[in-house]
Amino acid sequence: MDDAATPDPDAGRPPRRGHDLYDADADGADDSRIVRPYTRTRGRTRSARNDLPLEALVSAVPGATDPVATSERRGILKLAGESMLSIAELSAHLSLPLGVIRVVVGDLADQGLVTVHTGSASSANPANDLKVLESVLDGISAL
Amino acid sequence: MAFPRSDLTAAPARPSQQVPVETMPVAPVTVKIVVAGGFAVGKTTFIGSISDIEPLSTEAAMTEHSLGVDDAGGVTDRKTTTTVAMDFGRIALPGNLWLYLFGTPGQDRFHFMWDDLITGAIGAVVLVDTERLDACFDAVDYFEARQIPFVLAVNCFDGVARHTLDDVRAALAVRPEVPVFYTDARSRQATKQALISLVTLAMARMQP
Numbered sequence: 001m002d003d004a005a006t007p008d009p010d011a012g013r014p015p016r017r018g019h020d021l022y023d024a025d026a027d028g029a030d031d032s033r034i035v036r037p038y039t040r041t042r043g044r045t046r047s048a049r050n051d052l053p054l055e056a057l058v059s060a061v062p063g064a065t066d067p068v069a070t071s072e073r074r075g076i077l078k079l080a081g082e083s084m085l086s087i088a089e090l091s092a093h094l095s096l097p098l099g100v101i102r103v104v105v106g107d108l109a110d111q112g113l114v115t116v117h118t119g120s121a122s123s124a125n126p127a128n129d130l131k132v133l134e135s136v137l138d139g140i141s142a143l
Numbered sequence: 144m145a146f147p148r149s150d151l152t153a154a155p156a157r158p159s160q161q162v163p164v165e166t167m168p169v170a171p172v173t174v175k176i177v178v179a180g181g182f183a184v185g186k187t188t189f190i191g192s193i194s195d196i197e198p199l200s201t202e203a204a205m206t207e208h209s210l211g212v213d214d215a216g217g218v219t220d221r222k223t224t225t226t227v228a229m230d231f232g233r234i235a236l237p238g239n240l241w242l243y244l245f246g247t248p249g250q251d252r253f254h255f256m257w258d259d260l261i262t263g264a265i266g267a268v269v270l271v272d273t274e275r276l277d278a279c280f281d282a283v284d285y286f287e288a289r290q291i292p293f294v295l296a297v298n299c300f301d302g303v304a305r306h307t308l309d310d311v312r313a314a315l316a317v318r319p320e321v322p323v324f325y326t327d328a329r330s331r332q333a334t335k336q337a338l339i340s341l342v343t344l345a346m347a348r349m350q351p
């Protein structure tokens with residue numbers, strides 16, 4: 001990643017309150033701010049899936065061969081070839097930060113090597129689908 | 144720059160040949176619930192009490208900038224990379240549904256991760272430790288401000304409730320429709336009831 005080489009446009013400036021990635025301490029100590037290091041990487045990818053939900057399921061497309069085969073890509077393709085796994089599970093099993101998994105899965109999806117499954121039959125967000133919630137309620141109640 | 148033909152034929156196969164649908168298992172619909180609360184209030188225990196899988200931990204890396212003044216009076220920007228861990232579990236439900244439970248990272252300064260966690264969630268279970276009620280103010284504020292359905296589950300460590308539920312409700316000043324109840328994060332049965340309470344609330348919100 002080229003993060004270290006890219007000058008931070010904000011370096012040396014006082015931190016801004018209200019920056020969306022910056023949480024001022026309640027006591028007003030403004031001496032630190034937090035940025036996500038993968039923002040830039042995510043900007044690089046042309047994937048339309050930059051903000052894959054943590055619970056989006058990933059499955060490898062059977063028989064597809066990977067021309068690039070970095071260790072991250074190999075790891076994802078192997079796990080997602082064995083069973084469907086969420087972005088969060090891929091991150092946990094491969095010990096890679098969520099941001100890395102999102103970018104690499106986005107690339108793999110753009111290249112047709114994995115399928116990303118999100119949403120329900122009638123909604124992009126299953127939490128807004130009353131039928132899904134009914135099934136969740138019934139399912140938990142029956143546990 | 145010209146490439147020999149053999150390179151063109153060796154180009155990666157695009158998966159134009161579609162895999163027959165019947166050989167592909169239908170992907171489960173995934174939903175999630177966020178488990179929030181202060182440090183060591185029992186979030187991981189709660190998730191583990193009901194998860195099919197051993198709770199897993201995932202990380203997001205962040206660069207932290209500390210601005211300081213060096214000996215010569217110049218401003219320095221020290222970068223350190225820290226990681227925020229959050230754990231999660233998964234429950235398979237009938238009807239090809241997977242429910243994920245995500246625990247929030249404890250400290251407030253990781254709110255940007257909460258935004259990520261809460262996107263698309265059914266809602267949140269806020270675990271409350273009655274000895275440290277203030278530890279959950281932050282979570283309550285956060286979910287209220289975003290109109291995210293949440294319930295308050297008062298974790299009774301060792302079965303000792305130091306405050307009545309009415310006291311908790313009053314101290315946290317939550318609206319009357321917010322369910323407040325005792326729980327035991329170690330108990331699968333209690334965790335199940337907490338989740339039922341939240342999903343019921345979320346459904347009530349959706350019905351006109």
Ligand SMILES: Nc1nc2c(ncn2[C@@H]2O[C@H](COP(=O)(O)OP(=O)(O)OP(=O)(O)O)[C@@H](O)[C@H]2O)c(=O)[nH]1
Pocket residue numbers: 180181182183184185186187188189246249298299300301302326327328329
């Ligand atoms: N007696 C009792 N102990 C509990 C209960 N819930 C959690 N504990 C214990 O309290 C400690 C903290 O619980 P965790 O589940 O790790 O809490 P957490 O909220 O995930 O903690 P952090 O992630 O560090 O903020 C553990 O030692 C648990 O075993 C409970 O209901 N009763």
Ligand SMILES: [Mg+2]
Pocket residue numbers: 186187188230246
């Ligand atoms: Mg924990």
